[in-house]
Amino acid sequence: MIRLLAFILCRIFFKKISISGTPYTGGGAIWAANHSSGIVDPAVMLGLAPVTIRPLAKHTLWSMPVMKQFLAITKAIPVTRLQDIKKDVQAQKEMLEQGNFDPDWRAKSNSEAFQKVGEALLGGDCILIFPEGVSHDDPFIYQLKTGLARMALQAMSKASNPDFSVVVQPAVIDYSEKDEFRSELYLHFCEPVVITSSEYSVKDIMDGVRDSLEQGFASFFSWDEKRNWRFLFELAYGRQAHSSREFRIFVEQYRPDFDADPILMARIQTMRRMMQAVNVSPLQLVWGDAHYKRRNFFWIMLRHGWFYLFIAFPVEFLGTIVWGMPAKFCERLAKKSTSDRDVRATMKIAHGMWFFPLWAFFTSSVFTYFFGIYLPSYNKVVIWVAFLILTPTFLVLSLIVQESINFFPGFLRLAKLRFFFPRGWYELMKEWREISDGTLQKIKKQEEQNTKG
Numbered sequence: 001m002i003r004l005l006a007f008i009l010c011r012i013f014f015k016k017i018s019i020s021g022t023p024y025t026g027g028g029a030i031w032a033a034n035h036s037s038g039i040v041d042p043a044v045m046l047g048l049a050p051v052t053i054r055p056l057a058k059h060t061l062w063s064m065p066v067m068k069q070f071l072a073i074t075k076a077i078p079v080t081r082l083q084d085i086k087k088d089v090q091a092q093k094e095m096l097e098q099g100n101f102d103p104d105w106r107a108k109s110n111s112e113a114f115q116k117v118g119e120a121l122l123g124g125d126c127i128l129i130f131p132e133g134v135s136h137d138d139p140f141i142y143q144l145k146t147g148l149a150r151m152a153l154q155a156m157s158k159a160s161n162p163d164f165s166v167v168v169q170p171a172v173i174d175y176s177e178k179d180e181f182r183s184e185l186y187l188h189f190c191e192p193v194v195i196t197s198s199e200y201s202v203k204d205i206m207d208g209v210r211d212s213l214e215q216g217f218a219s220f221f222s223w224d225e226k227r228n229w230r231f232l233f234e235l236a237y238g239r240q241a242h243s244s245r246e247f248r249i250f251v252e253q254y255r256p257d258f259d260a261d262p263i264l265m266a267r268i269q270t271m272r273r274m275m276q277a278v279n280v281s282p283l284q285l286v287w288g289d290a291h292y293k294r295r296n297f298f299w300i301m302l303r304h305g306w307f308y309l310f311i312a313f314p315v316e317f318l319g320t321i322v323w324g325m326p327a328k329f330c331e332r333l334a335k336k337s338t339s340d341r342d343v344r345a346t347m348k349i350a351h352g353m354w355f356f357p358l359w360a361f362f363t364s365s366v367f368t369y370f371f372g373i374y375l376p377s378y379n380k381v382v383i384w385v386a387f388l389i390l391t392p393t394f395l396v397l398s399l400i401v402q403e404s405i406n407f408f409p410g411f412l413r414l415a416k417l418r419f420f421f422p423r424g425w426y427e428l429m430k431e432w433r434e435i436s437d438g439t440l441q442k443i444k445k446q447e448e449q450n451t452k453g
Contacts, residue, residue, distance in 0.1 A: 004045030013337065013349070014039070015182040015403050018047070020243030021189030024169045025050050027124030027156075032148055032209055033171040034141050034217065034246055035130035036251075037178050044173055045128050048187055055128040055343060056113070069191070077120070077127070079147070081111045118155040127151075131209065139226045140219035149205035156198035168193040170209055172216040174244040176230065176396065181348065182399065188216040217368050219249035219265070228265065231272040232258070234282035235439045253450075255288040257442050271435050276426070280363055280410035282436075308408045312401045320397025322391050326352075326359040364388040398421075 010017060031053055035041050042055050059078040060068045067121035071078075107277040117127055129151075131144040150164040169192050176184035190212040193204060229251050235239055241247035258265060313404060333355075364387040372380045408453040 002070065003046055003052065004247050006043045007280050007328040008047075009043050009349070010167065010185070013023065013181065014185040016184040016240075017187070018185070018241075019048060019187045019189075020245060023050055023189035023337045024167050024192045026127060026167065027051075028121045028164065029126045029167040029169050030121070030148060030152060031126055031171060032131050032211060032213070033167045035132045036137070036139075038135045038172065038177065040137065040178070041173055044185065045171065047125075048144070049128075049171070049317055053126040056117070076118050077113050096282055114151055114154055117151045120160055121152070121155040122159060122164070131206075137222055140221075141213055141217060144210055146202050146206055147202075148209065149202040152205065153198050153200060154204070156195060156200075158299045166195045167206070168195065168209055170216075170311075171211040172213060172244050174217065174247075178350075182403065185238065186247070188244045190216045191282070199418075213360050216243075216245040216248060218244070218251040224269065228269050228272060231268060231282065232439060235268075235436060236443050238282070240348045254443060254446055257446055261442070262433070264442075267431070267435055268439070268449070271432060275410075278410040278413045280414065304405055304408050305412075307414075308405060312405055314410070315394070315401045316398050319394045319401075320362060323356075323359075323395045323398070326355055330355055330383065360388060360391045363391050 029051075031045065031049060033045055035039060042057075045053060046055070049444050054075045054077060055071075057071060057076045059080050061078075062069060120127055129148050131148045132142040133145040133147075134142070136142060152168065155166055156164070170190040172186075172188040174186040174188070176186075181398065187192045192207065193212060218226075220229070230241075230247070232254075233247060233250055234249070241250070291419070330351040332350050333351045337351075342402040364384050367387045368380050368384040371378070371383050374381075376422060413427070417428070
């Protein structure tokens with residue numbers, strides 16, 4: 001039930017889900033994923049992993065009424081984190097009363113959790129762990145905690161079967177824009193790390209897990225840098241990356257050459273932001289596997305214009321009327337709830353889960369009232385149910401329309417620029433072509449060097 005709910009949430013929240021890699025699907029495994037979004041990451045793993053997994057979660061979640069029931073259903077195992085204890089004044093008082101001054105006191109308090117994990121692994125269960133220990137808003141992997149390795153070794157030491165082994169399955173969760181509704185999700189299953197003996201060292205296990213994660217994840221110093229490189233990828237290939245690993249290989253291959261040209265990178269960032277402002281991406285201007293081809297501007301206007309004006313725009317307009325206000329309301333609530341961008345997406349979901357159904361109930365009642373006045377012969381219950389079905393239908397249709405031809409409003413703005421400010425249009429396209437040509441020349445040069453090498 002929870003897996004199905006998590007799967008549905010993922011399909012609703014992300015417009016594109018790319019899954020790559022070949023995961024280990026047996027039992028007695030620890031699934032280790034990076035942790036860049038609080039409640040979304042567990043939902044992704046619960047809904048999209050090919051096996052049923054039991055998550056480890058911070059013990060403070062068990063004090064939340066609704067969350068406690070969800071954790072019970074997933075058979076989650078509580079763990080005590082240092083940062084949670086520091087925030088919990090009562091826990092600090094209990095520690096002082098019990099005389100827990102041992103530097104390893106936290107490991108002792110988690111002995112029960114370690115025991116449960118060991119029993120679960122020996123019983124063939126799969127455990128979900130986020131070894132970074134905390135969710136964060138940085139586009140790189142934090143230092144990994146060693147609890148994962150110690151749990152695996154403890155299970156190995158208690159195994160009676162000489163053929164028993166613990167498999168650590170690293171997984172990379174990567175978002176194009178993690179705090180935006182209907183962004184892209186890239187889930188990559190990395191190379192598993194197999195532990196066949198309790199004699200393995202904790203350091204060797206954690207080094208293996210980190211190396212495996214980094215093979216599927218491109219690290220950056222900032223989100224702006226990451227966006228620039230996604231823009232570069234789209235420039236080079238005329239499409240989005242199929243997986244986070246493919247994107248990492250691209251970045252690793254071309255980063256030295258582009259980092260040596262900061263002027264080009266600055267121009268790329270400026271152009272990316274300009275195109276973002278008019279809702280146009282390189283995918284609409286270039287395409288191709290190794291080369292690019294400029295689309296005919298007026299051909300796009302003629303082909304898609306009639307569809308946008310007569311079908312897409314009315315559907316978007318109705319969708320905005322019905323769902324625009326609650327969407328903005330949930331966004332405002334999320335921003336007021338926290339200044340942490342990492343938690344904001346979670347708060348949007350949390351507020352949306354109660355406010356959107358309430359809004360559907362309210363709008364259906366309003367429409368039923370007005371239609372009941374002008375159509376007294378119709379049954380009001382039937383009208384109310386009909387509008388209750390129509391309101392989410394408008395949301396789905398408007399999302400489909402927006403995502404299928406989301407570039408057209410941007411082209412409409414460019415058309416206005418071309419008509420009213422031809423010189424500005426000329427300068428913009430000249431800059432675009434120079435950046436496109438400069439980017440492709442660098443990539444072609446690098447590919448020729450790789451071929452010769």
